[in-house]
Amino acid sequence: MDTNIVSALGGGSGIDTTKLVKDLVSLEKAPQQQRLDSKKEQLDAQISAYGTLKSSLSEFKNILAPLANNDTFNSRSVSFPETDVITPSSLAADAQTGTYQIEVESVAQAHSLASNTTYSDKDSGIGATGNLTIRLGTWTYDVSDNPVSFAENEKQTSLSIEVLAEDSLQDIADKINEQDSDVQASVLLVDGSYQLMMSAPSGAHNALEVSGDDPSLDVFAFNAANYANVTETQQGKDAKVQLNGLTVYRETNNIDDVITGLEFTLNKASPGEKFTFTVSEDKNTGEQAIRDFIEAYNTFFETAKSLTGVSKDAETNQTTRGDLATDGTAKSLIARIRSVITAAVPGVSDFNALTNVGIRTKLDGTLEIVDKDFSAAIKDNFEQVASLFAPQTSSTSSSVDVSIGSYASKTVPGTYSGSISTAPSKGSVIGDAAFAAFNTADTPAGDFSFSVTVDGTTSSSLTLSGDFTTAESLRAELQSLINNDDTLKEAKAFVDVIVAPGGELQLVSREYGSASKVSFDATGTDFATQTGLSTASASTSGVDVAGTINGEAAFGSGNVLLPKIDSDPYGLNLTVKEGASGAFSITYSRGLAGELTSLIDSFLSGSGIINTREENINKQLDGIVDDQENLDRKMTIYESRLTEQYLAMERIIASLQQTGDSLNGILDRLPFTASNN
Known part of the structure; x- marks a missing residue:
């Protein structure tokens, strides 16, 4: 019998199981993969859209910078x-x-002196020793232009250098130039020889007086008693x-x-x-800055609208959704900016909204300028226009100045009440007796030394010397001696010496507050007797300003009063004058440009809503990566299972094929079976 029983039973697959498995896996994976791909594409588009939004915000903020600067409106x-x-x-x-x-x-011209003594080598020691003192001040000349008397300029710093025997002319010039002074020295080559030239800043009150404490330094001296060894090449003059x-x-x-x-x-x-x-x-600068702002806002708004809105093609009537059309964060951001644009500016009373200066919001959300109203505002109310856009501070008291501090980004705009309970003051010390003329030369063996402590720093030992016929001459010399002391200069501890109404000398610190104090640390007997100033003289410490701001106790340091930390006005600095008292009020406004800049900064900061939203999107993208791995793993398992199943099927079919082969002709071989002829 030629019939194949297995074939008759439908045996033998003839199937491409590899392709079949792949097709089945693809069919199983396709809908899930499509969902993942669609979600990833959407999230990638949102990340890209937020990048575009951030860039647009940054560009808009840059345009706001001139508007936030008062100089733009003060051009x-x-x-x-x-x-x-x-x-x-x-x-x-x-x-x-x-x-x-x-x-x-x-x-104006600068006082200039040239030493008459010349040297063949500028780098060899000249053998001079001692201390060379240079002061700046005003010379009085006789009819022959010879210097007669010198009055020191209290605003200038004198200098003293130590000259050693091995110092060359160049060394001396270098030592002068290294000092913290406006005096300059140079070595000039004239007719084959070198000489020293010293020059002062320009002005009649910056002339040079040069003295040495050793005769070897007389070659550089220019003072009322000794000036023949130098040439006054140019007198100091004022313009x-x-x-x-x-x-x-x-x-x-x-x-x-x-x-x-x-x-x-x-x-x-x-x-x-x-x-x-x-x-x-020049109003043009401010006007142009406003026009640039309008253009920049409209550009930003159109960009934001394309990202968050739905547009329709006029020709095809097909609608297109922006990549952030369903993103609530982006829509909220734009709404907040529009709210600031249309609202009244906090802290501004008049002209506190764009509509007051002829700027309107169109139906599509963009801004436009009504030329007639805008031109009138620029022409007639330019200061109010500036107040609308730029930061402003004001105080109702002439004794209280308010300024914007480094923490003003957190300051809440508005008007705040204040009160001064204690005015600031400076530390001082006053003499015990009124001035009486004296000359230190009348007491050759007298002790006119003293040292003074200013704001916690004690001077070196100083010695008063001179003929003091007026209180003014003594006042000037004392102030010069004290303020030119190296120790006090390094600590920036200075005093003003004044003549009190009673004729006493008074030393007043230049600093305010409780750290401000002046006292005499030591005084020679003759100094105390002649000046009325001694270690027993009445010394009064300075006082820090005290008061309240916005109903809360403020922090006072010197003459500066600061609002309580984290209170609404915190970030404003108040400078209070001596004698201030009573109530006052201050007003602060960021201006529209400041409000928008602050808002945009909050959006773009590391903890802002854009960064938070981007982090959330990136987490979702990370989740898609995990989902993709899970799907791939699941499909791999599914593929393996199908492969095993079809492999088992093939084995069965192969077995059936073998059985079929063995059954072929079995009927002819069976006994008692007749064959058909």
């Missing part, structure tokens, strides 16, 4: 004639406006200008304090030649 312009007599060098944002006429009668008919003297030719905010340089004298120029308000 000035100057129309200056072409001349080589005067050169304008800078114009500050808040320069004083007006029309000015100026005439340069003389320019003299006529400004709108007023005579003005200045020590330097670089003048920055005659017309507030305008700095100019005097190049040469030109008596009789007058120049007229005008400093005027």
Whole structure:
């Protein structure tokens, strides 16, 4: 019998099981993989969209920077004639406006001295020893231009250098230049020999007086008693200008304090030649900054709208959803910015909203300028426009100045009440008796030494010397001696010496507060007798300012009063003048630009809502990676199971095939079976 029983039973697979398994796995995986891919694509798009949003926010913030600067609204312009007599060098944002006429009668020049003694080698020791003292001040000359008397400039620092026998001319110049002083020294080569030149800052009150405590230093001396060994190559002189008919003297030719905010340089004298120029308000800078802000906001808003909204193609009528259209965080962020744009600015009373200056919100959410209203606001209410955009502080008391501190980012805008209970004061010491003229030379063996402690720092031993015919001469000498002491200078502990109403001398610290104190640590007998100042003189410590701000006790240090930490006004600094008392109020506004900048900074900070949202998205992306691994592992197991099942099937079929082969012709071989012929 030729019938194959296995074949008859349908045996023998003939199936490509490998392809079949892969197809079955693909069919099983496809819907789950599609969900993962779709989710990942959506999250990747959101991460990219947040990157675009952050970039757009940063660009918008950069445009806000000029608006947040008061100088933008205080810009000035100057129309200056072409001349080589005067050169304008800078114009500050808040320069004083007006029309000015100026005439340069003389320019400032620096006092300069050249030693008459020359040396063949500038680097060899000259054999001079002792201490060389250089002071700055004003010389009085006789009719022959010889120096007669010298008055020290209290605002300048004197210097003293030690000269050693091995010091060369160059060494002495270097020692002078290394001092903390405006005096400069140089070694000049003239006709084959070297000589020392010393120069002072320009100005009649910065002339040089040079003295040595050893005769070997007389070659450099220039004082009332000894000046023949040096040549006064140039006397110190002040610049003299006529400004709108007023005579003005200045020590330097670089003048920055005659017309507030305008700095100019005097190049040469030109008596009789007058120049007229005008400093005027420049509103264009502020106006352009506002226009730039409108354009930048509209650009940001359009970008944000495309990310969070739904748009429709006009031709195909097909709608497209932004990548952040379903993202509540992004929508909330944009809503908060729009809220600040449309709301009144905290801390501003008049012109406190964009609508007050002719800026409107259109139906599509962008901003537009109503030219008529905007131009009127710029022309007639420019200061109020500035207050709307830029930070502002004000105080109702002339004795209390308020400024923005380094922690103002947390300050809540608004108006706060305050009260001064204790005014700040400086430490001082006052003499026991009124001034009486004396000359230390009248008491050759007298002890006129003293040392003074200023704000906790004690001076070295100082010695008073001179002929004091007036209280002013004694006052000036004492202040110079004390403030030029190296120990006190290093500690920046200085005093002002004044003549009290009763004629007594009084030393007052330049610092305010409880750490401010002046007292005499030691006084010689003759010093105490003649000046009325001694270790027993009445010393009064300074007092820190005290008061309240916003109903809470404030922290006072010196003349600075600070609000309580973490209170609403914290971040503002109040500087209080002596004698201040009673109630006052202060107002602070960030301005619209400041409010927006603060808001954007909070969005972009490491703990801001954008970073938090991005972290959440990235966690979801990490979760997709885990889900993908789980799916791949599951499909691998599924594939293995199918493979095993089909392998088992093939084994069965193979076994059946073998059995079928063995059954072929079995009927013909069976006994008692007839065959068909």
